[in-house]
Amino acid sequence: MAMAISKREVRRSFALGVFNGAVFQFAETLIDPSLVLTWFVSQLTPSNLLAGLVAPLGQAGWFLPQIFVSASIQRMKRKMPIYTLMAVIRAAAWVILAMTVWAVQEPQVLLVSFFVLYVIARLMSGPAGLAFFDVVAKTIPARRRGRFFSWRQLLGGVLALGSGWIIRTVLNHPTLPFPRGHAVLFALYCGLMTPALGAFILIREPPGAVIPEPITIQKQLRRAQQILGENQVFRRHLAARMSLILAGGALPFYGIYAKNVLGAAEGMVGVYVTTLVGAQLLFNLLWGRVSDRQGNRTVMRLLSLGRGATTLLALILVGIVALMQPHGPWLPYLILPLFVLDGAMRPAHILSGSNFLLELIPDAQRPIYLGLSNTLSGIAVLVSGLGGLAVDAFGFVGLFVISLGLYVVTYAVATGLPEPRDM
Numbered sequence: 001m002a003m004a005i006s007k008r009e010v011r012r013s014f015a016l017g018v019f020n021g022a023v024f025q026f027a028e029t030l031i032d033p034s035l036v037l038t039w040f041v042s043q044l045t046p047s048n049l050l051a052g053l054v055a056p057l058g059q060a061g062w063f064l065p066q067i068f069v070s071a072s073i074q075r076m077k078r079k080m081p082i083y084t085l086m087a088v089i090r091a092a093a094w095v096i097l098a099m100t101v102w103a104v105q106e107p108q109v110l111l112v113s114f115f116v117l118y119v120i121a122r123l124m125s126g127p128a129g130l131a132f133f134d135v136v137a138k139t140i141p142a143r144r145r146g147r148f149f150s151w152r153q154l155l156g157g158v159l160a161l162g163s164g165w166i167i168r169t170v171l172n173h174p175t176l177p178f179p180r181g182h183a184v185l186f187a188l189y190c191g192l193m194t195p196a197l198g199a200f201i202l203i204r205e206p207p208g209a210v211i212p213e214p215i216t217i218q219k220q221l222r223r224a225q226q227i228l229g230e231n232q233v234f235r236r237h238l239a240a241r242m243s244l245i246l247a248g249g250a251l252p253f254y255g256i257y258a259k260n261v262l263g264a265a266e267g268m269v270g271v272y273v274t275t276l277v278g279a280q281l282l283f284n285l286l287w288g289r290v291s292d293r294q295g296n297r298t299v300m301r302l303l304s305l306g307r308g309a310t311t312l313l314a315l316i317l318v319g320i321v322a323l324m325q326p327h328g329p330w331l332p333y334l335i336l337p338l339f340v341l342d343g344a345m346r347p348a349h350i351l352s353g354s355n356f357l358l359e360l361i362p363d364a365q366r367p368i369y370l371g372l373s374n375t376l377s378g379i380a381v382l383v384s385g386l387g388g389l390a391v392d393a394f395g396f397v398g399l400f401v402i403s404l405g406l407y408v409v410t411y412a413v414a415t416g417l418p419e420p421r422d423m
Helices: 007-031 033-044 048-063 066-074 080-103 107-139 142-160 163-174 179-200 217-230 232-250 253-259 268-296 296-324 331-360 362-384 389-417
Strands: none
Touching: 007 107, 007 142, 007 163, 007 179, 007 253, 033 048, 033 107, 033 179, 033 253, 033 268, 048 107, 048 253, 048 362, 048 389, 066 107, 066 179, 066 217, 066 362, 080 107, 080 179, 142 268, 163 253, 163 268, 217 232, 217 362, 232 253, 232 296, 232 331, 232 362, 232 389, 253 268, 253 296, 253 331, 268 296, 268 331, 296 331, 331 362
């Protein structure tokens, strides 16, 4: 049974958690993987494969470790020590990266340093995420968690609206030639991330129930295999989710197309980030209403349609530019509608993934289902990073056609899913 927590302690945990989420979201926007970090890597190498791997590696770092570390974390009365350790390693990795990017000019050294430190930092987020949700479950009552996460998203979105201006100012500053402008962004990220992580660490976590018997990784994997064989609805949900993730391999290449074909200057990244964040903030509440009233299967279907429309628009843009070959400083702005649609669709991803699954699975088996789903999603995310190979082989048109086809598959599979609330 959960330990009773005083109202004063709940208010304190609520405030610290909201501060953590809002500031962390602001910080993450300053280094948006699909735009800022992908753009950074594309300046260091002509390889579309490496540029396309940046965003997927960041997501995979969150997903992949979960089923492997969940057994150990479940046996701890308090999970905050794990969160704290991961926070220290993540912060240290980003500090070292910022210093390296400022001091080193050799592209190959920068490229290797970036991927090594970036992967280390992102891998730490997986165990930290499991600890985070356990602490939240013990310190924020169930009837207040909806408001808790809503305030984190709302305030974070408002703060992030200023990130585009910051990115553009820094990257366009005459005293900060590449790569030093990015070093400043990484330093700003560290400066915001550290107090955000520290705020959550200040939450006073009560001890919780533990599983007395050790659960080996082999047992976890055998149970996961059994679940996949027994639960047809879960398998179908996984198929839809993984198809959606694979289709998302095209998303980082909108910015690369703007840079390589439309001639977008580095400072345009700030404009694209502002557009994306503004659309995300505007549509956040609307997706919540659709989820509450129509269910998360409807969210997944609409998400696949919206993403498909974005990819179709990208194909139309590529075709128009190839046929008409227009010129002018206004050309990089032609891609803005894609970032509007991208931002509008982002809030739906959480609802169509974990929230859908939480309504679908038995309470007692939640950890293994979530761990299995997230780990398999992490594998799909890594595969989606191979989109650069499609660009090398077939061009941007080939990648966008593949992406569009996968969104059609997602819609078809999602349509065959039951609505968990009706089961």
